[in-house]
Each structure stands twice: as C-alpha cells, then as structure tokens.
Ligand SMILES: Cc1cc2nc3c(=O)[nH]c(=O)nc-3n(C[C@H](O)[C@H](O)[C@H](O)COP(=O)(O)OP(=O)(O)OC[C@H]3O[C@@H](n4cnc5c(N)ncnc54)[C@H](O)[C@@H]3O)c2cc1C
C-alpha cells in the first residue's frame with residue numbers, strides 16, 4: 001500500500017470510500033494514477049462486523065449531527081437521523097443489501113418521457129442507456145451481479161417464497177431472486193453466500209460486494225492507492241485561477257492537515273458532498289464551490305419508499321437468509337394510467353426483532369403494536385422503492401446556528417413528498433398488501449419510510465451549466481479539476497436501487513479523468 | 523444488553539402474570555413481584571416510582587410471553603441513568619406521580635393498584651405526547667426488544683454467522699405455501 005506526501009500536488013484526492021469513491025479510487029490506481037482516498041470513518045474489516053443490529057449501527061453509522069425540516073414523516077420520527085449512511089472505509093456498501101439493477105432506457109430521459117409534472121424539477125440526463133451499456137456491463141462483472149455474466153441467481157429464502165407465491169397469484173411475471181452483488185457461488189476470491197441474514201450489518205462471509213473488500217484491496221495492491229481512514233475533509237481549497245488545489249482535513253485526533261491535489265473528487269454521499277461544496281465557499285465563490293447554477297444541495301431525492309409487513313398463521317422466519325434476494329418488477333414500468341409517472345420495485349426485506357421494534361411503526365405502542373411483535377416469527381416483509389420527483393426546495397442547506405465537532409455548520413435536510421410520490425406510495429402499498437393477501441395474510445401493515453438509504457441528486461448532472469452542477473462526466477461545470485463521484489450526480493432517481501449506476505458512473509469517470517490527465521487537460 | 527444485577531428472577535420464566543405485576547415495595551428500594559417471582563432494587567429512584575414505571579412499561583408493550591422481570595430490567599436502565607441525570611430523575615418521579623394523580627381522579631387508586639388495564643391505558647393515552655411517556659416508550663424499544671434473553675421468546679434467533687448462517691439450517695424451509 002502506497003503512502004503519499006501531503007505536499008504531493010500530483011495526486012488525485014477522493015473524499016469518501018463508498019460506492020462512488022472506493023470504486024473510482026481503485027480504478028484510477030489500476031490505471032496507474034496516484035490516488036489518495038480520505039475517509040472520515042475508521043477501517044473495520046470483515047471479522048469486525050457484528051450480527052447485531054444496534055451494535056453494528058453504533059459501530060459504523062454516520063452519527064454526526066444533522067437536522068431535518070419539511071413535511072416528510074422521517075422529520076417527525078427520526079428528526080436527528082434523516083439518513084442511514086455508513087461512516088467507515090467502504091461507506092454505505094458495508095450496509096447495502098446488494099440489489100443491483102440497471103436503469104430502464106426511458107428513465108435516463110425523465111423530463112421527455114414524463115412531460116410536465118407540476119412542481120417537479122425534472123431534467124433529462126445528458127447520457128443514455130446506449131452510452132451506459134458497456135459501463136453497466138463492466139460494473140456487473142466487477143461486482144459479480146447474479147443473473148449477469150452467467151452467474152446463477154441466489155436461492156430463494158422463505159421470505160422470497162411468500163412474495164413469489166403471492167405475486168404469481170396476482171399474475172405478476174417478473175418475479176425472481178434478484179440481480180444481486182452477492183456471490184451465489186465462490187467468485188473473485190470471495191466465498192458464496194451462507195444465508196447468514198445480516199446483509200445490512202456487513203457480510204461476515206465476504207459473499208457480498210463492497211468497496212471495502214472487493215475494490216479497495218485491488219487498488220492498494222497496485223501501489224498507487226492510499227486510503228487514509230479517520231480523516232474528515234472540512235474544506236476544498238482553490239487558487240486565484242479558480243482551480244482546486246487541495247483539501248483541508250482533520251485526522252482522528254482533530255489535528256488539521258492540508259493535502260495538495262491535482263484533481264479533487266467528492267464522494268461523501270448526497271448530504272455530505274453538497275455540504276462540503278457549500279462549506280468551501282470563498283470570496284471568489286461566495287455561494288460555495290461549483291455553485292454558479294445555484295443547484296448545489298437542491299433536488300435531493302430519496303426514492304419513494306415504504307414497506308409492507310404481513311403476518312401469517314404459520315412461521316416464515318423471514319430473517320433467515322439473504323435480506324433482499326427477491327423482487328417483483330412488473331410495476332417498474334412507466335404507466336401513467338396508474339395515476340403517477342415512473343414506476344417502483346417490490347423487494348424482499350426483513351428486519352431483526354430489535355429494528356422491527358424501532359421501525360415497524362415508529363412511535364407505535366400498546367396492544368396492537370405488541371401483537372405485531374408477538375407475531376414476528378410469522379411475518380414476511382417487502383420494501384417498496386420507486387422513482388421520486390426532484391424538487392428544487394428539497395435540499396441540503398447549512399444550518400444557521402448548529403455546528404459539528406469541527407465547528408462547521410451542520411447540514412439540514414429539507415424534504416416534502418411530491419404528489420406523485422404520494423400517489424405512487426399509495427399504489428405500491430395496495431399492491432404489496434394484495435400480494436400477501438393472495439397467500440392468506442392474517443393482517444398486513446403499511447410501514448412508513450425509514451431514514452433515507454438512497455440519497456441522491458444534490459449535485460446533479462446536466463447538459464447546460466445553468467441547470468446543474470456537473471457535466472456528463474461528473475466534472476463540475478465551473479471548475480475543471482473538481483469532480484463529483486457519488487449518487488449526488490443523479491439527474492433523476494429512476495425506480496432502481498442506485499448503487500450499480502453509481503459504480504458504473506465511477507468506472508466511466510475514472511476512464512475520463514485518466515484520459516484528461518494524460519492529455520494534460522486537467 | 524447484559525444482565526442487570528439489580529433485577530433477579532427468583533423462579534424460572536413463568537407465562538403471563540395476569541393483572542397487576544408488582545406485589546409490593548420494601549425498605550432499601552426493594553421492589554418485588556407476585557409470588558416473589560422476581561425482585562428488583564431501585565438504586566436511585568424511590569421504590570414506588572420504580573414499581574409504577576414497571577407497571578407502565580408492561581402496559582405500554584404488553585407481552586404475555588414476557589416475564590415481568592424483563593420490564594423491571596428495562597426500568598433499571600433508567601434508574602441507573604438517573605444517577606447522574608437530575609433532570610431525568612425529576613421527569614421520572616414527577617411522571618409517575620402524575621400517573622397516580624390521574625388514577626386517583628379516575629378510580630381512587632394509585633396507577634399500579636388500578637385493576638383495569640383499559641383504565642391504565644386510557645391514562646397513558648392521555649399522556650402520549652408528554653416527554654415522560656416518550657422517554658419510557660423509547661427506553662423500552664431497546665430495553666425490551668434488544669434484550670437478547672427476550673429474543674428466543676419472540677422466535678428471533680439473533681447472531682448466525684458463528685453457526686454457519688442458515689444455508690444448512692432452514693433458510694428456505696417454509697412448508698405451508
Ligand atoms: C441498509 C442499506 C441498504 C442498502 N441496500 C442497497 C441495495 O440493495 N442496492 C443499492 O443499490 N443500494 C443500496 N443501498 C444504498 C447504497 O448503500 C448507496 O446508494 C451507496 O453506497 C451510495 O454511494 P456513495 O458513494 O454515494 O456514498 P457512500 O457509500 O455512503 O460513501 C460515502 C463515504 O464518504 C465518507 N465521507 C462523507 N463525508 C466525508 C468527508 N467530509 N470527508 C471524508 N469522508 C467523508 C463517508 O464516511 C462514507 O464512507 C443501501 C443502503 C443502506 C443504508
């Protein structure tokens with residue numbers, strides 16, 4: 001593993017080691033580019049992961065202070081925890097469930113396809129399915145996605161079998177155990193899935209792809225990548241010409257350092273990335289870096305979500321086995337006759353008893369609530385995830401008074417559901433319940449959204465500099481050697497879980513950055 | 523969650539204990555259940571407050587499969603936290619007193635001697651928005667459901683990696699579909 005000097009201004013510095021940053025760093029290193037990843041969290045290896053929901057939450061979650069506002073229910077239920085994100089080497093790919101779906105072609109062109117949706121700040125992506133096809137193929141191979149590259153699907157657990165039986169009775173056809181970045185058989189020096197059931201807590205068998213175990217070690221092996229854990233970036237600095245020159249960061253003891261850089265790539269997930277750009281405001285860029293459009297922090301998306309849990313009169317043991325290896329895709333299409341634009345997926349989901357108590361019905365209590373917990377063994381569960389509408393007012397801003405441990409303004413996350421999101425959620429709840437009722441559910445429950453796991457859109461990609469923050473390569477419109485490399489680039493969210501797309505974009509961006517560097521353009 | 527030394531279970535787990543759960547309180551902060559099935563020591567709260575909070579905890583999340591000592595154990599967590607948190611101690615003491623006051627108004631009985639669960643729950647319902655109620659409820663979310671000893675009683679098996687996961691232990695063994 002390499003170590004680079006803080007005064008080495010020839011390195012690429014990446015902020016964050018998750019899906020975007022970890023992939024980009026490894027890929028750049030494999031192309032021979034000297035790269036330093038600064039990661040705010042610590043490095044926990046596979047053996048450190050805990051099969052314990054709260055234990056793991058305390059170990060790796062991003063728990064720095066954040067505030068919320070707006071009419072979304074998360075602001076009421078979890079006012080200090082708008083998002084469920086990891087602060088550790090590997091980022092949220094340690095938590096993630098592995099569902100790896102490509103966008104549908106029309107989803108790259110949401111503005112054109114959906115037309116005028118009042119209140120929505122829709123825009124077409126400046127790229128399309130044809131452009132992304134080879135990058136998706138490369139990402140699927142890298143991540144070992146099941147049902148691609150000849151990799152068999154995972155076996156279905158009991159939770160999946162309930163979903164599948166109900167879905168088939170309703171006439172749904174696209175029902176299977178998902179395209180999962182989880183080995184169904186040993187591959188890429190990682191073992192096959194042991195059906196442990198704690199995918200959200202960091203996979204202890206190594207079957208699940210993460211940047212921590214699958215990308216970063218490959219990057220480090222080249223001798224071109226240094227990952228510096230416990231280093232939180234506070235500010236991106238620039239020179240008089242308006243080019244970025246390096247980043248200021250705090251190490252684990254709170255001591256501050258300056259790391260010089262030739263290129264800076266921001267990949268701190270969709271709350272921290274815009275926050276960092278805003279916190280880097282200067283006399284030259286008074287509204288924050290790369291913010292001439294005023295779009296930094298805006299158009300925050302979190303997917304339309306919700307869950308349906310059902311109790312049956314016999315055991316399901318939904319927590320046994322892969323958490324999200326099960327999907328119904330028939331409702332993912334765009335079909336405005338349902339009363340909304342865009343579509344949604346239905347995916348298996350289970351929570352352990354401790355998280356079920358916290359998330360089934362936040363704030364719920366009494367006999368009715370206790371009944372659900374009493375029937376935990378007989379429960380099946382699914383997650384609903386669909387496209388939500390970007391809105392300018394859904395945004396990350398710097399808090400006027402609250403400061404973090406480094407004295408920097410904390411981010412506030414403001415969110416209101418769009419009418420389209422609400423209509424879609426209503427439809428999805430209904431279909432989810434119908435699936436379980438078709439196989440004899442005793443009762444079903446509509447669980448409201450959890451703290452956001454899919455955080456997107458706050459530095460969006462646009463053709464024109466006035467519409468967004470980055471161009472089609474994730475390069476900021478305003479500053480040539482400043483890039484955005486995570487989910488905050490998303491122009492629109494599509495129905496699919498985002499990570500495969502984040503990884504594909506990072507691989508594509510690595511190619512672009514390496515090319516521009518060798519041409520001397522950056 | 524580790525076993526709380528302040529709560530002892532004198533007999534093996536019993537099923538539902540109908541009705542009221544605390545038999546009495548004694549000197550030195552002692553709180554004991556019916557048939558001497560369990561006992562707890564209030565270290566920082568007074569024994570009556572502690573006992574009232576145990577009853578309130580069961581009324582908040584009533585599970586016949588849980589022995590009363592589980593609720594006492596959850597209350598012990600607050601009792602311990604009250605040691606260095608005067609504000610919390612006041613909140614809990616005043617909250618329990620308010621429960622009693624409401625109960626006296628309704629049935630001329632203290633909260634924990636009020637025999638109807640519906641009456642007790644009605645009082646809780648009227649206080650649902652209070653910080654006190656939310657403190658007790660929030661504490662139970664982890665104090666009760668994250669108590670590893672309670673997991674098997676709910677059919678939750680917990681950690682599985684050390685047992686090789688469920689690949690050979692029934693991940694897909696559903697047989698009734
Ligand atoms: C429980 C759960 C389940 C999920 N399941 C799926 C799924 O099945 N499929 C799917 O597609 N997606 C899933 N996701 C979402 C997925 O994890 C994210 O979409 C993805 O990881 C986001 O990538 P990212 O690069 O934007 O950010 P992250 O992966 O979150 O990485 C950001 C990193 O940046 C670091 N960082 C932030 N700010 C700074 C700073 N100032 N200085 C230094 N470092 C910083 C953070 O500590 C973090 O490590 C899930 C998420 C969760 C929480």
Ligand code: SF4
Nearest residue numbers: 193194196197199203
């Ligand atoms: S179910 Fe499979 S992927 Fe999930 S934690 Fe277990 S071994 Fe890993």
